[in-house]
Amino acid sequence: MSKHNAVPVRLNVEFAVEAQTIRAWHYPARNDDLAGPDGAPAVILAHGFSLTKDCGLEAYARNFSKAGVHAVVFDYRGWGESDGEIRDVVLMRSQLADYHAVLAGVREMAGIDPARVALWGTSYSGGTVVACAAEDGAVAAVVAQVPNLDNLATARFLSTRIRPLRLMRLGLRLARDVVAGWRGKEPVYVQSMGRTGEMAAYVSDESWDEFAQVAGPMWNNRVGLRDFVRLPMWRPVKKLNELPCRIQLHACVQDDLTPWRPAVKAARQLGAQAELHEYSAGHFGIYVGEDQARALTTQAAFLTRELAISDSTISTS
Numbered sequence: 446m447s448k449h450n451a452v453p454v455r456l457n458v459e460f461a462v463e464a465q466t467i468r469a470w471h472y473p474a475r476n477d478d479l480a481g482p483d484g485a486p487a488v489i490l491a492h493g494f495s496l497t498k499d500c501g502l503e504a505y506a507r508n509f510s511k512a513g514v515h516a517v518v519f520d521y522r523g524w525g526e527s528d529g530e531i532r533d534v535v536l537m538r539s540q541l542a543d544y545h546a547v548l549a550g551v552r553e554m555a556g557i558d559p560a561r562v563a564l565w566g567t568s569y570s571g572g573t574v575v576a577c578a579a580e581d582g583a584v585a586a587v588v589a590q591v592p593n594l595d596n597l598a599t600a601r602f603l604s605t606r607i608r609p610l611r612l613m614r615l616g617l618r619l620a621r622d623v624v625a626g627w628r629g630k631e632p633v634y635v636q637s638m639g640r641t642g643e644m645a646a647y648v649s650d651e652s653w654d655e656f657a658q659v660a661g662p663m664w665n666n667r668v669g670l671r672d673f674v675r676l677p678m679w680r681p682v683k684k685l686n687e688l689p690c691r692i693q694l695h696a697c698v699q700d701d702l703t704p705w706r707p708a709v710k711a712a713r714q715l716g717a718q719a720e721l722h723e724y725s726a727g728h729f730g731i732y733v734g735e736d737q738a739r740a741l742t743t744q745a746a747f748l749t750r751e752l753a754i755s756d757s758t759i760s761t762s
Contacts, residue, residue, distance in 0.1 A: 454507070458517065458554075462546035465528035469519035469547065470498060472506040473556075478513035479752055486561035486585065486752035487515035487551050491544065493568025493593070494535060494647070495637035495668045497525035499661030501732045505565065505741065512745040514752060515557055519547050525663045534632050534669035535569070537679045544570075544577040548584070561585045561752045563690075565744075568703055568728070569593045572681035579687035586751035587692040588744050591700060591728055594707040595682040602704040607648075614644060619670040632669030639666075646670065649701050655729035685711055693720045693747040695731060695740055702728040720747060 452473045460467040474485045488509050490502055498518045506516035521540045523529030544564065552559035563586035566574035571592025578584035593599055604612070615635065622633040639645025640653055646668050649656070660666075692715065696708040705723075712721035722743055726736045 454510075460519070460547050460550040462522065462543060465522050467519050467522060467528070467543055467547060468526040469517050470503075470506065471554075472510040472516040472518070474513045474515045475510050476513045479561075479749065479754065480513070481558055481561075481754035483560065484556045484558040485513060485515055486563065486748070487517060487554075487557045488563040488565050488586075488588075488748060488752075489544070489547050489551055490516060490518045490565040491521060491540070491547075491570050491573075493566070493570050493591075495524075495533065495664075496659075497661060497663040499525070499663045501659035501661070504737065505744070508741045508745050509748060512749050514563075514745075514748055515551075515554075517547065517551050519543070520663075531632065531669075533634065533637075533665055533667050534671060536672050537569075537573070537676065540570070541573050541576055541580075544573055545581065548577065548581060561754075563587065563748055563752060565590075567591060572596075572679070575681040575688065575692070576684050578690060578692075579681075579684035582687075582689050584690055586690050586748060587688065588695075588747065589692060589708070590695040590740065590744075591697050591703055591705070591731060592694065592708055593703045594680075594685075594711055595704075596676045596679045598682075598704050598707050600677045603702075606701065611644075611648075615646070615670070618644070619673050622669050622671040623674060626669075626671040632671065634667040634669055636666050637668035647702055649728065651699075651701055652727045652729045655727065655733050659729060659732045682707060682711060685714060688715070688718065691718050691720065691747075691751055693722070693744065695722050695724065695744075697724045697726045697728060697731055697736075699726055699730070700728045 456471040458471045509516040520527040564574035565588040567590040571589035572594045636645035694708045696705040712719040
């Protein structure tokens with residue numbers, strides 16, 4: 446094994462999309478274990494609902510880097526360090542386009558084998574990476590952690606946990622933000638994460654302490670809801686059969702923010718194409734402590750297997 450002790454742990458990189466700049470962190474592979482004639486493999490990571498790249502993703506990126514996989518962690522347009530005039534609004538189609546743009550850019554980076562690039566997503570982006578991989582057709586592997594695979598199922602799941610008064614107030618904020626969007630005005634924000642009694646898109650007393658350990662300094666606890674009117678139609682689960690690669694799914698059975706059963710159903714549907722890991726944890730439990738340690742180990746092992754050099758990758762390079 447050849448270690449790259451002189452290589453910086455993290456580099457700043459940029460990707461262009463629609464005349465805007467996506468800003469990312471590149472964690473170079475720390476060894477040559479998986480390197481081939483066309484370079485080493487890579488994995489692309491972005492966060493879920495409303496979170497920025499400094500919210501706990503570095504641990505995953507460093508873990509993959511140590512396994513010999515380049516890791517590129519980015520902020521969507523409108524979030525964190527990336528460009529975007531409309532700030533802190535979850536726009537699913539835009540975020541999918543950002544994954545595609547970063548995927549294209551990473552394939553052109555020096556030292557990276559374009560035939561061995563994987564996608565990693567968590568929560569909302571756990572569904573986005575499924576859609577991106579299916580549409581791209583050449584992604585080498587997918588890791589989906591506490592994935593939101595079906596927004597229709599998520600809407601039904603959350604509707605049973607939201608009190609009618611809070612649901613009505615959120616609906617009014619949503620309507621105001623939709624109108625603001627039509628008029629070209631600033632978003633009407635609510636908290637993205639909160640506790641009981643707070644006006645937030647997602648409320649979880651159970652997950653708050655773990656979430657607080659993840660939240661980074663770039664993150665703003667606010668979100669515009671205008672795209673929520675279309676979210677139930679965002680169903681990456683419909684693209685599972687189009688996946689060109691194997692997928693590793695991580696489901697937390699005490700998750701009170703994203704239903705975990707769609708991940709189990711996805712694994713059953715895909716059979717040998719999927720690998721499922723279940724955790725007795727809440728939504729953010731997998732980002733900290735022993736559950737995260739287990740996830741880091743299993744995810745690195747999966748990517749090491751799926752991204753290893755093979756006769757097929759050599760012949761198609």
